[in-house]
Amino acid sequence: MVSVNAKAAGDPILEIDKVNLTLGGHEILRDVSAQIGNGEFVCVVGPSGCGKTTMLRLLAGLYQPSAGAVTYRGQRMLHPRQDIAIVFQDYGKALLPWRTAHGNVALAFEAMGAPRNGRDEKIEQLLVKVGLGGQGKKYPNQLSGGMQQRLQIARCLAQSPAVLLMDEPFGALDAMTRQGLQDEVLSIVRETGATAFFVTHDLEEAIYLGDRVIGMLPHPGRVAITVDVNLPHPRNQLTTREDPEFLSLRRQLFDFIKDAES
Amino acid sequence: MNALMRIDPRGMILPVGLIIVAEAAARLTNLQSDALAPPSDILLSGIKALADGSMLYATWQTLANAFAGLAIGFSLGMALGILMGLFRPLNRLLEVTVEVLRPIPSVALLPVALLVYGFGHRMEFSIVAFATLWPALILTRSAIAGIEPRLLEVSRALQLSLGARIFKIVIPAALPRIFVALRLAVGISLIVAVTVEVTTNPMGLGYKMMEASQGLQPGLALAYLVWVGMLGWAVNGIMVLAQKHLFGAAANVEARL
Amino acid sequence: MKVERLLWLGASVLVFAGFIYFWQLISDYRWVSPVFLPGPDRAWQALVRGITTGDLLVRWTATIERMIYGWLLASLAGICLGALIGSSERARAYIGPTLELMRPLPASAVVPLAIALLGLSETMVLAVIAFGGLWPMLLATVHGFSAVEPRLYEVSRALGLSRTAVIFKIALPSSMPDILAGMRLSLTVALILAVIGEMLASRDGLGSHIMLAARAFRSPDLFAGVILLGVTGLVSAMLLSWFESWMLRWRESR
Ligand SMILES: Nc1ncnc2c1ncn2[C@@H]1O[C@H](COP(=O)(O)OP(=O)(O)OP(=O)(O)O)[C@@H](O)[C@H]1O
Ligand SMILES: [Mg+2]
Numbered sequence: 001m002v003s004v005n006a007k008a009a010g011d012p013i014l015e016i017d018k019v020n021l022t023l024g025g026h027e028i029l030r031d032v033s034a035q036i037g038n039g040e041f042v043c044v045v046g047p048s049g050c051g052k053t054t055m056l057r058l059l060a061g062l063y064q065p066s067a068g069a070v071t072y073r074g075q076r077m078l079h080p081r082q083d084i085a086i087v088f089q090d091y092g093k094a095l096l097p098w099r100t101a102h103g104n105v106a107l108a109f110e111a112m113g114a115p116r117n118g119r120d121e122k123i124e125q126l127l128v129k130v131g132l133g134g135q136g137k138k139y140p141n142q143l144s145g146g147m148q149q150r151l152q153i154a155r156c157l158a159q160s161p162a163v164l165l166m167d168e169p170f171g172a173l174d175a176m177t178r179q180g181l182q183d184e185v186l187s188i189v190r191e192t193g194a195t196a197f198f199v200t201h202d203l204e205e206a207i208y209l210g211d212r213v214i215g216m217l218p219h220p221g222r223v224a225i226t227v228d229v230n231l232p233h234p235r236n237q238l239t240t241r242e243d244p245e246f247l248s249l250r251r252q253l254f255d256f257i258k259d260a261e262s
Numbered sequence: 263m264n265a266l267m268r269i270d271p272r273g274m275i276l277p278v279g280l281i282i283v284a285e286a287a288a289r290l291t292n293l294q295s296d297a298l299a300p301p302s303d304i305l306l307s308g309i310k311a312l313a314d315g316s317m318l319y320a321t322w323q324t325l326a327n328a329f330a331g332l333a334i335g336f337s338l339g340m341a342l343g344i345l346m347g348l349f350r351p352l353n354r355l356l357e358v359t360v361e362v363l364r365p366i367p368s369v370a371l372l373p374v375a376l377l378v379y380g381f382g383h384r385m386e387f388s389i390v391a392f393a394t395l396w397p398a399l400i401l402t403r404s405a406i407a408g409i410e411p412r413l414l415e416v417s418r419a420l421q422l423s424l425g426a427r428i429f430k431i432v433i434p435a436a437l438p439r440i441f442v443a444l445r446l447a448v449g450i451s452l453i454v455a456v457t458v459e460v461t462t463n464p465m466g467l468g469y470k471m472m473e474a475s476q477g478l479q480p481g482l483a484l485a486y487l488v489w490v491g492m493l494g495w496a497v498n499g500i501m502v503l504a505q506k507h508l509f510g511a512a513a514n515v516e517a518r519l
Numbered sequence: 520m521k522v523e524r525l526l527w528l529g530a531s532v533l534v535f536a537g538f539i540y541f542w543q544l545i546s547d548y549r550w551v552s553p554v555f556l557p558g559p560d561r562a563w564q565a566l567v568r569g570i571t572t573g574d575l576l577v578r579w580t581a582t583i584e585r586m587i588y589g590w591l592l593a594s595l596a597g598i599c600l601g602a603l604i605g606s607s608e609r610a611r612a613y614i615g616p617t618l619e620l621m622r623p624l625p626a627s628a629v630v631p632l633a634i635a636l637l638g639l640s641e642t643m644v645l646a647v648i649a650f651g652g653l654w655p656m657l658l659a660t661v662h663g664f665s666a667v668e669p670r671l672y673e674v675s676r677a678l679g680l681s682r683t684a685v686i687f688k689i690a691l692p693s694s695m696p697d698i699l700a701g702m703r704l705s706l707t708v709a710l711i712l713a714v715i716g717e718m719l720a721s722r723d724g725l726g727s728h729i730m731l732a733a734r735a736f737r738s739p740d741l742f743a744g745v746i747l748l749g750v751t752g753l754v755s756a757m758l759l760s761w762f763e764s765w766m767l768r769w770r771e772s773r
Contacts, residue, residue: 062673082679093670098692098769107688111678139769159678273616297635358531359538365752367711369726370745372718373733377741378555449623457627461715468628475631483631487624494623 011074013038013195014059014163019068021054028054030220032068036163041189041196043210045203045253047260051221052199053089056167059197060086072163082112085156087166091148095140101127101151102136108158123158130154130184146177150184157188163195171201179237182209186235203253207246208235215256225256299481308485316470317489324466325493327383328455331390336447338391339398340440344428346399347406347436360399368393368454369461376462386458386465393454394447401443405436438509445501452494467493557739565739566746575728579747582713582724586751589648590709594702597653601660601698606690611665622658626651626708627715634719644716651712652705659701663694696770699763706755714748725751 012035021029029051036042036059044052057063058070061080070077072084080086088094095104105123127136130150132143140148149169156164166185170178186209189196200206206213207229215225227249231240240246281301287293288300299307311317346353368389375385409432417431433440459468467490474482539559545551546558553561569575604610604618630647637643667690675685691698717726729744764771 060677062676080676080679084677086673086677088670088674090670093668094674096671096689096692098695098767100769107680108678110688111675111680111684141769155678270612270616272612273614276613276617277620297632354527355531355534358528358535362535362749362753365707365756366745366749367707367714367752369711369714369718370729370748373729373741374555374745377733377736377738452623453625453627456625457711457715460627460630461718471628471631475635480635483635487628487632490628491621491624494625495620498623 011038012036013073014197015069015071016055016058017069017071019058019065019070021051021058021063022066023054023063027220029058029065030222032221032223034214034223036195036197039193039195041186041198041209041211043198043200043206043213044216045200045206045213045257046216046221046224047218047257048201050216050218050260052216053167054221055216056086056165056197056199059163060084060165062086082159083161084163084165085159085161087149087152087156087164087169089168089171091145091152091169091172092140094152095148095155097140099139100136101132101138101140101143101154104140104151105155105158108155112159126154126157127151129157129188146173146181149173149181153185153188157192160192161194163197164189166196166198168199168201170205178205183235183237185209190233203250203257204241207231207249207253208237208240213249213253215253215260217260224260225253227252295480296478297475297480299484303481304484304488307479307481308489311482311485317467317486320465320467320470320486321489321493324452324455324459324468327386327458327466328390328451330383331387331455332394332447332451334387335391335394335451336398336444339395339447340402340443342395343399343402344406344432344436347403348428348432353403360396364396364400369457372458372462381463382465386455386463389458390451390454394451397447397450398443401446402436402440405439405443406432408439409435438505441505441509445498445505448497448501449494452497456490554736554738557742561739562742562746565737566743569740569743575743575747578724578728578744579751581722582710582717582726582748583751585644585648585713585716585722585724586706586709586755589645589713590652590702590706592645592649593652593705593709594656596649597656597701597705598660598698600653601657602664602686602690602694604657605661605664605694606686611661615661618654618658618661622654626654626712630715630719639720639722641720641722644713644720644722647716648709648712652709655704655708656698656701659697659704660694663697664690666697667693696767699759699766703756703759703763706759707752710748710752710755 014036016032016034019029019032020027021032032051032055034042034055044055046052054063058065059077061070061077061084064078072081096107099107102120102123105126106119109119109122124133124136127133130153132147132150132154135143135147140151143151153169169185170181173181182205185196185198188194196209198206198209200209210229212229213227214223215227216222217224229245229249231243231245285301288298288303293300308317346356371389371392372385375388379385379388413431413435414427417427422430455466456468459466460472461468463469467486471483471486471490474480474486542556543558543560546553546556546561557565566575604614626647629650633643633647633650637646671689671693672685675689680688713724714726714729716722717724718730721727725744725748729741729748732738732740732744
């Protein structure tokens with residue numbers, strides 16, 4: 001078992017402690033432990049089916065562990081919380097098609113019972129922040145894939161989350177859109193001081209975004225490797241990706257994935 | 263989707279429970295009613311009516327009327343649907359006529375049919391024919407519109423005659439969806455036939471039901487009601503099975519009017 | 520594009536007018552006895568007379584009222600029950616098969632029972648309409664509620680929506696296409712059952728009007744009634760389909 005320790009000083013905000021998870025008679029995760037520090041950006045990589053999504057859903061409180069515990073600020077996660085936001089991979093299914101972009105963001109405020117005063121302005125600010133300024137009246141199916149994912153992020157930001165859980169949020173997007181959104185997420189996370197847990201298939205994306213990258217292996221799902229990313233902030237699509245540290249981390253993770261798949 | 267195939271024991275609790283409760287309630291209150299009867303009475307009346315052949319004869323009358331009307335209405339509707347689906351100008355020219363005639367409730371023609379034909383088979387199946395014509399037309403038309411355009415281009419490239427085009431390309435390609443229309447129309451034909459019998463025509467299951475009810479035989483009337491439900495269920499079940507058998511999983515399309 | 524569409528529509532209206540003219544010819548040349556088939560001219564006269572004297576108008580409104588009350592009753596009950604059943608896996612397992620058993624039962628087949636229970640009363644007619652209209656509504660709503668995208672339930676859990684908020688903000692709007700389709704079907708059924716109820720119970724309305732006209736061989740009155748019923752069906756279907764496309768405007772906007 002490889003234990004993953006919080007890099008950031010102080011208590012971890014989220015902690016997975018010796019968790020086993022069995023779903024429908026299948027052991028999906030075995031003896032998984034991980035700690036995520038406050039304000040840390042943790043990325044998770046691993047071959048398909050190794051349990052990345054499952055781990056994220058545990059952190060979200062959508063699943064309960066069969067053994068072990070998931071804690072948030074020292075308390076057991078028994079159900080989803082409003083200060084933990086989830087960005088789903090399938091944005092097409094996670095948005096309400098019958099509500100406009102504005103209405104989709106409003107849903108988060110309605111859930112929190114936020115006052116109506118000034119709500120519209122806040123929503124517009126959030127839309128501007130994710131680059132959807134002036135698109136509030138459009139329905140999701142009038143938006144491109146990238147715009148729909150931005151909209152989902154805006155809705156998550158409306159929760160003013162302490163933690164952002166993202167499950168391959170850019171998996172279905174083209175390379176250019178992807179890079180743009182990576183930088184946007186980075187700046188939003190830095191700006192709000194939120195903690196981020198980011199699942200991806202893309203090793204470079206993981207290194208580019210993360211303070212730390214966790215590698216998982218399947219059958220059963222477990223944490224196999226963890227690497228610290230000591231790349232300077234703010235990151236830059238050109239210079240960061242050419243940094244020798246970046247290249248050596250990429251090599252290290254690439255070998256890990258290759259071994260896992262052979 | 264299909265209640266015939268899987269039987270979940272939990273689903274049986276409610277109907278069985280209701281029957282038991284109805285029976286117990288009828289016995290405890292010593293039910294004397296012109297409208298209601300205990301399930302045991304319904305069952306007995308039903309068996310008696312089946313045994314003396316009256317129920318089967320009425321069933322035969324109803325089914326004969328329903329299917330005769332269906333045969334006329336559906337084939338007419340299907341023929342029109344194919345033509346309108348194939349020839350867009352025809353479709354556009356008939357649009358208003360179809361949209362104006364289609365919403366006429368079939369029972370509105372009941373008195374007309376009564377006036378023209380009097381009581382009997384003809385008035386009943388003419389109304390069934392009218393009622394089934396529209397779903398046949400609309401659904402066939404949209405089935406044709408849903409045919410892969412490549413197929414139609416192939417038939418044109420091969421210079422097939424109109425008849426060959428319809429029978430070799432169009433109908434086979436649209437058949438799964440036309441069959442769904444037929445399934446729907448079969449249900450409608452039965453409903454309309456019973457409706458006509460309940461309302462006016464003195465024959466078949468609907469009339470028997472009315473007669474029993476007015477003759478203060480609630481057990482028999484309810485037995486007919488249950489029988490009509492079973493008949494509708496069986497006919498639909500047969501159509502579903504036939505659809506599965508003929509078209510396999512590819513036929514899993516639902517009809518929306 | 521738009522002009523072409525209008526031209527076709529005009530041509531289509533002309534074709535319809537042609538059919539009417541043909542109908543006129545049939546009666547003018549006595550190809551069919553006018554006892555059975557009055558010309559459109561006489562049917563129209565009967566219609567105008569009926570409306571101006573108010574007789575027909577009163578009956579027409581009575582039929583429409585019955586149809587709408589019964590339909591609203593059915594819709595309300597159908598949506599509420601359907602929501603209850605559809606939103607719970609358990610309820611579906613217990614109640615679903617019973618609904619499937621009842622589904623093919625023609626609503627008109629319960630008329631004798633309804634008459635025996637409630638007599639030839641207004642309540643009976645309304646009960647039959649509501650019963651008949653209930654099934655399409657119920658089945659459509661159950662289907663809609665059970666087909667809600669599961670991801671949306673997770674979204675609402677993550678957002679911390681309350682139970683009622685989930686029903687009104689997620690499940691209900693998501694089932695709206697099914698519910699509206701059910702309402703459309705239910706409205707058709709309601710009109711048919713209103714007519715039948717009036718015929719059988721001799722309540723004042725278009726149903727009894729056309730039945731009496733047929734019995735008395737007053738074919739122009741009969742056809743006037745049939746025309747009004749057709750208009751009722753057409754207009755109600757059109758209104759509902761406008762309402763539907765307005766409610767579902769988020770779907771077309773591509
Ligand atoms: N509800 C469930 N019931 C049974 N097995 C499940 C369930 N959910 C997931 N699994 C199984 O758990 C394993 C891990 O699934 P998970 O979705 O977490 O993988 P993943 O790492 O996110 O894969 P991908 O990269 O393809 O998204 C898979 O083998 C999957 O089949
Ligand atoms: Mg996944």
